[in-house]
Amino acid sequence: MLQVRDLHVAYGQSEVLHGIDFSVAPGEIVAIMGRNGMGKTTLMKALMGIVPSTAGDVRIADSDVTRLKTYRRVAEGMGYVPQGRAIFSTMTVQENVETGLSSTGKKAVPGDIYELFPVLLEMKGRRGGNLSGGQQQQLAIARALASEPKVLLLDEPTEGIQPSIIREMGRVLRRIRDERGLSIVVSEQVLSFALDVADRVLVLENGRFVHDAPREGIDEAKISKFLSV
């Protein structure tokens, strides 16, 4: 569903990602692990076209999106939940979700989105900025789902969120995958969450993938070694 080939990304002269290769099958959940500063967020931003790539290409379901602007990538099927959530804080919950409809041409939010996150329906008239961190995270996911993505990118979704909600989020992500058959790429530092949701775990270190293993029979000790400083 998502194919990334030899992706290079640089901030000015300093190259941060040195040739990333990976692909995600339809309905697969991939976790990208790595310590701070290893390039997880840069990779996410490069996939969305927020940070320009210097070489390589990105394809969604056989259409090349490498040269497309961010909003066109969304129309091609990329959904993005950024680190820190970045919801529109002065807009109501409902309006936040509706911004995701821009690329689909629909007028109303499909009901199944609120089914996934009943708390958002209760709060749909509230301003996004007045929600708690966990609710904002759900809102950010709902907003991304409104654009009917084929690939959903989540950048550190567990950051600053209480453990019970993290477990709930893992369940919701798997449910989204099962119901909609979309592929999910999630960048993570919390190993337990990654092992809980992912079918495959990749480890990013200094702008390269250094480890790639399916969840079955994964060597937990080895991955935690990559994560500890």
Added chain:
Amino acid sequence: MFDGFTMGELGAIFAMQGFAGLILFSVFVLMALGLAIIFGQMGVINMAHGEFLILGAYVTYLCAQFFEAFLPNLYGIYFFVAMALAFCVAGAFGMLVEWGLIRHLYRRPLDTLLATWGLSLILQQTYRSVFGAREVGVTIPEWMLGSLQLTDLIEVPINGIFVMTLTTVIAGLVAFMMFRSGWGRRVRAVVQDRTMAGAVGINTEMTDRMTFGIGCGIAGVAGSAFTMIGSTGPTAGQLYIVDTFLVVVFGGAGSLFGTIASAFTISQAQSVLEFFLSGSMAKVLTLLTVVGILMLRPQGLFTLKIRK
């Protein structure tokens, strides 16, 4: 200062000056609405906003000339045609300016200020070269002349009532577009977080262009209405731009309701004070009060309460 007036006369004076204030209020609101969209929502300081207003006024003038020469029996409705034209011309020109100038200067407020000030000078000279330095006026259609006699002492001009109605309609339309339409939702999203707006699938460049165009178009309509109560000269826009910025900042940038409330306060204070003091003293007093309030409340009268 109230010496020599009876209570009845005083009441009538306050009512009529209050009404004059309402007309001033309407013009302020019309001008400020465009600016509230461009400055309040997009954060672009457009010094040429007054010139877009004058563009609308000149379009109305040309339209009036055309109707006078070729369609004299339809002269009664020329104003509505002129208003639509003024919106389209000023809006289209605004989109052109956004494409050619403003979009290269987002996040560089000082450069924008300088560039749009330059644009305003260019436009002023263009108007002077094309229409001449002398002020031009339009003949107001007959149905808009005269005034309504409410009591023996109080009368209100019909063109004033017309301008007020127009303002109400346009303010309602803008509020509706901003808070109920897909366009308004996109504008507010882009304003808050340009990157994220792109990442939820909003074409941010097109949204910026539309927004700037609509803001300028509304200025054009304001210019059109302006011809009903005053004459138009190449530099008339300059006279109003400071007042308009004052209205938007005082009301709280980004709040449409605040803009309207502040336009009301400033115009009423000015109009009532003007009758009893000289015009410049009225202005000084109003400005001092506004400056004082802004020092205590820098965010303006109305702001949204959001967790930081």
